[in-house]
Amino acid sequence: MFSLTSAEISHFLLAMGCLLATAHLLGFLAERIFIPRVIGEVAAGLVLGPTLLGHFFPDAFQWLFLGFPTEDKLFGLLYQFGLLMLMFTSGLKFQTQFNKEDIKLTSGLVIGATIPAFIVGWFAADLFNIAPFIGSANNPLAMKIVIAISIAITSIPVISKIFNDLGIMHTRFAKIVVACAGIHDIFLWVALGFATTLASQSGVFTVSTAMSSLGTSIAFIVGTFLLGYFLFKRLTITKQNLLFRSSNLGYFLFIMFILASIAGNLHVETIFGALLAGIVAKVALPKTLSERVEQGVSNISFSWFIPIYFATVGLQLDLVRHFSLLFFIGYLLFATLTQTLAVYITSRIMKQDRFTSLNLGVAINDRGGPGIVLSSVAYTAGIINQEFFAILVMLALVTSWIPGTWLRIVVNKGWRLMPGDENLVLKYTNEEDKKWV
Structure with missing residues (x-):
């Protein structure tokens, strides 16, 4: 009850860490060229989501963000918290x-x-x-x-x-x-x-x-x-x-x-x-x-x-299809x-x-x-x-x-x-x- 396996925790922390780091990095780079930071943060989801990573390396995307049955729900929870805080x-x-x-x-x-x-x-x-x-x-x-x-x-x-x-x-x-x-x-x-x-x-x-x-x-x-x-x-x-x-x-x-x-x-x-x-x-x-x-x-x-909220928005976008x-x-x-x-x-x-x-x-x-x-x-x-x-x-x-x-x-x-x-x-x-x- 109220628990995840050690492997699931490790996997989620890796995925969240990658998404968060990419959001901050692209947000920072966006600001350096005078673009609002939010654009860079959503772009992080585009890069790691179905638009780029999921399009060219679909197995890598599935493994990183859908690696165990409840991983999408954990991201959904963070997404809702981010929305409330925003x-x-x-x-x-x-x-x-x-x-x-x-x-x-x-x-x-x-x-x-x-x-x-x-x-x-x-x-x-x-x-x-x-x-x-x-x-x-x-x-x-x-x-x-x-x-x-x-x-x-x-x-x-x-x-x-x-x-x-x-x-x-x-x-x-x-x-x-x-x-x-x-x-x-x-x-x-x-x-x-x-x-x-x-x-x-x-x-x-x-x-x-x-x-x-x-x-x-x-x-x-x-x-x-x-x-x-x-x-x-x-x-x-x-x-x-x-x-x-x-x-x-x-x-x-x-x-x-x-x-x-x-x-x-x-x-x-x-x-x-x-x-x-x-x-x-x-x-x-x-x-x-x-x-x-x-x-x-x-x-x-x-x-x-x-x-994480804005990056998760980007994860839900598939601009290719x-x-x-x-x-x-x-x-x-x-x-x-x-x-x-x-x-x-x-x-x-x-x-x-x-x-x-x-x-x-x-x-x-x-x-x-x-x-x-x-x-x-x-x-x-x-x-x-x-x-x-x-x-x-x-x-x-x-x-x-x-x-x-x-x-x-x-x-x-x-x-x-x-x-x-x-x-x-x-x-x-x-x-x-x-x-x-």
């Missing part, structure tokens, strides 16, 4: 301090970047021939929701990492983009929860099903914020909180796991519980404590769980133009200049981690098949690359990101240590 760290990056002007602009962008893009994505599903991409759940309605989400989603983790790498995380521009990503992704995760509920009920759609799913999601959000805020604010730093005193990080991980479990039992996606746990912790805790929690979670997450390049190019252009134009037009309506509007449009177009999470959840729920899973993952990767490259050009040229960021001066002691202040 969402928890995303919540901890949520922005909370804004002036009135920034609140107005952020609210406008949230509406303008979400609703139009979602609606266009919804109707676009009727233009594309989605029949070849529907998963085992055989639910076209759930598929349309996933397509709409894929057009409108934005990445907190990747765009935050890009901002940190460029030394502009403290800017007004970064604060607004991260806030937009966090708020509108909450709405989109509600839609994803509805899609997975539809898929689990064999495609049966009724008004009561819709109201029940949406009502449960909204009640979970409100309840988590109210109760979670009270718990974090009033009960965290007390002498009676023995769990917090025994381990600060252990306490917050416990809360995250409990909320994720509750979400799963309510048929709300478990990742939603992890995301809300991070947001509530960020909002309710003193700044020094929330930063300490974020640092502690990031240390363990970005060294082990999250790289299950990838339509022409369809992907068309889908990429459509998704990128739709999201960028939606943000650009909204920004112009909010009286921002053309260059600021372009910067916001490019940055909010970054789908990154959440785009990969969307593809993972939809694939696991049987909403999409393996080929469309590959399309969505590649969409997330390419749309992470574009903002990273563009914003690096903007920063290196010394161009203004947006009004309020005019006086940034680049100070550095060497080429490895640049920071905008």
Whole structure:
């Protein structure tokens, strides 16, 4: 009970070690050529998975990753842990301090970047021939929701990492983009929860099903914020909180796991519980404590769980046999133009200049981690098949690359990101240590 043989443990540790080392190595090399690290981490799975190793040396791939009956389940467990940790760290990056002007602009962008893009994505599903991409759940309605989400989603983790790498995380521009990503992704995760509920009920759609799913999601959000805020604010730093005193990080991980479990039992996606746990912790805790929690979670997450998660995503891709390049190019252009134009037009309506509007449009177009999470959840729920899973993952990767490259050009040229960021001066002691202040 609760045991593996010595040979199985040794084999799994070898496979995991190879995958983790390759993820870190390719992630590091990606950053050296100014590509987001997540692209290198997913590439590790492509190299060791069916796309390369499995294609040219199928026996080696089978031996390494499917060497004993439960090895795939062990990787599946690490994959889920990595997903939860990714969402928890995303919540901890949520922005909370804004002036009135920034609140107005952020609210406008949230509406303008979400609703139009979602609606266009919804109707676009009727233009594309989605029949070849529907998963085992055989639910076209759930598929349309996933397509709409894929057009409108934005990445907190990747765009935050890009901002940190460029030394502009403290800017007004970064604060607004991260806030937009966090708020509108909450709405989109509600839609994803509805899609997975539809898929689990064999495609049966009724008004009561819709109201029940949406009502449960909204009640979970409100309840988590109210109760979670009270718990974090009033009960965290007390002498009676023995769990917090025994381990600060252990306490917050416990809360995250409990909320994720509750979400799963309510048929709300478990990742939603992890995301809300991070947001509530960020909002309710003193700044020094929330930063300490974020640092502690990031240390363990970005060294082990999250790289394994992204690499495992790559392991599930077979770009040789299950990838339509022409369809992907068309889908990429459509998704990128739709999201960028939606943000650009909204920004112009909010009286921002053309260059600021372009910067916001490019940055909010970054789908990154959440785009990969969307593809993972939809694939696991049987909403999409393996080929469309590959399309969505590649969409997330390419749309992470574009903002990273563009914003690096903007920063290196010394161009203004947006009004309020005019006086940034680049100070550095060497080429490895640049920071905008």
